[in-house]
Amino acid sequence: MSSARPEVLVEDQKDDGTFRVHRSAFLSDEIHAAEMQRVFERSWLFIGHESELAEKGEYRRRKIAGRSIIFVRSDDGEIRAFHNTCPHRGAIVCRQDKGVAKAFQCFYHAWTFNSRGQLKGIPGKDGYDGGTFDAAERSLKPVARFESYRGFHFVSFQEDIQPLYDYLAGAREYLDLIVDQSPSGQLRVADGSHQYSIRANWKLLAENSIDGYHGMPTHQTYFEYVAEAGGLGGKGGKKLHGRGHSLGNGHACVEYWAPWGRPVARWVPIMGEEAKPAIEAAKAEIVERQGAEKADRICEWNRNMLIYPNLVINDIMSTTIRTFWPVSKDYMEIDAWAIAPVEEGEGEALQTRLHNFLEFLGPGGFATPDDVEALESCQIGFEAGGEQWNDVSRGMKREALVDDELQMRAFWRQWVAQIEGYEIDDWGDAPLPDELVTPDAERTWAIT
Template structure:
């Protein structure tokens, strides 16, 4: 049996074999058993607010079209013509009642129904009586509090059951506004020369924060004269089903209700009012978690929701073992004041944006890991053991509990597939 994860609870040791970052056979199994069968984030409901609104999406290696049809239902269609396979919709976003294929001019309503085609006399009268020539819809589309997920496996468990304990942390984000969240315009798209699982780890890894992003934290220290030292303190939690989270305090401002001295006094008064309203609605403890604690959430396999100095959702898909395509979304509470939105966007660009303090450093770190995996034959294992000695219920946010949650689920899925393949051989 091929061993990809090795866990020794007595020694407090958790190891991951480095072949999972470089092996093409492993990637093929991941595509078949993970990306074809797990719930994958496609976008937020507010991206298509009006009837006819659509967005092109690439999810799980598929070209998809997320559209709000004329019946006000959000649908996800495979963006391929049933005739000869061309992309039906070539624009990245827009509003349309009908999609027309460029190649042979077959036309489809925005719910996917074929409505016209040139040379109709060359086809039988009942040509599409069973709907087989309509644009095909993805088998499963479900939503949790505005977050939309697709699943290409018709037998998959419900999204609610799949998210499980992670819903508590999504709720903490959405409850920042009584009106919920909205996606802000545009997306970030970039590539990293690294394996997709390295970005999963990095996105909920507070251990690297201080050494890798030292310049940023030095600036935060200088901006707040009352800050005696920069603290990143909290806990890491395994949420089951491969999900995990770190929840912690940090020195940056949060537009929802944590003021920072770089913002003016008017913003401070607004933030105090927001905090008071949260306390009245949710009580002191939950209001404090919503306002003053940060969250980096792993939703297995490839969604990271960061509720830190801004709210982001990031997904990624491997085109090869050492190359990923990344898409990043920015979200914010509906009804937020313009001054808060400006502070939020400045926060986002300063740290999380493509030219911010975090993203370039993180990408460099991941690419350095990938480059060094040429040594795999001689140095075989990564160590993901930090915090095991404290017990899984008591680990710190700078430990690796949340990563072990991901790797245990990954190992269960992959090992089952590898064992099956060995039997068939």
């Protein structure tokens, strides 16, 4: 089924508290094509973390919005990103997903490029004598824009896009909370990744990743497991509480307290007594370095953040980087990595973190299979017809709570602006009257 594009894709009535998304956004081949051109060609896209390229010549081959890109630390120590195509006749020059190499050679005609992308070898070079052949012009082409923030590297195919620092907007604060877990300010991506797919539209995972409303009903089994395993305690006992935030430029976050432990740095009984001293020492170090208030956020609180359009960083019982790429209107591919402070080394804290990563966030964990089933169920429901609109108006007329949908509205406002070709400067809801603003209120749920 391919749904035609309607006149109105997103109905956003801030004063009336109405926000709806037309389901053709998930069903239309035309809209999928427009997204590739207007969203993924005109946004900053995460390509990798600096720790993945620890030594000179180390590279990763990444597929970014359908393009094959080489992410490499060159022999001069600089990190670069190149289009993975030979300037001669087009074949890819990097044929492995990762490795260490002094050079990249096209297997078709053996043109050879160094790790800085410079053309250095041509069989039968004399065949070009007398012409206008310029080796520099036939070097690997860098991506249009390539910038980083605190070790997180992004590319953009739009030359005149705003600087990454400005694009990240309010998301920088939440990236800082993750990086500042490390005494040295350095993180490390664990070797290996999870790769899987979902038969659903990519925007469903964007929504799901920052949706506090689905947590209790969809992942009830996990909360029961945590309770039975002794994972409760501290602030609120069996309650979760927190808030949703719009961070600008389509980015959004839900920040909340939950009963599970955090390797940096909240110990709970399920981690075992042997892990307690190291985790408590890590917390004491963060308090001394960052102060009590920020340390409380770093150690005790959880964050699920979407950096528009398709980067999710879950800083919860483990810290996870996840990207998801649309292949078609109803199929996406996902990559996920665990990330941790370098100081954890290979010790107990890292093992606890990786166990938590697999237990909840892995493709076979408590959460991910639930989410995959839910999103594929939505896609089937869209195909069923009848209803034409999704309602995304929860909490629109109150101060946003953790189970409200402000976060999704922030995403959709940026998405529709890009699809329709206009700019916006406000990703939040209409200002509330003073009597409805309750800064100290927090939505809580009991775990039964």
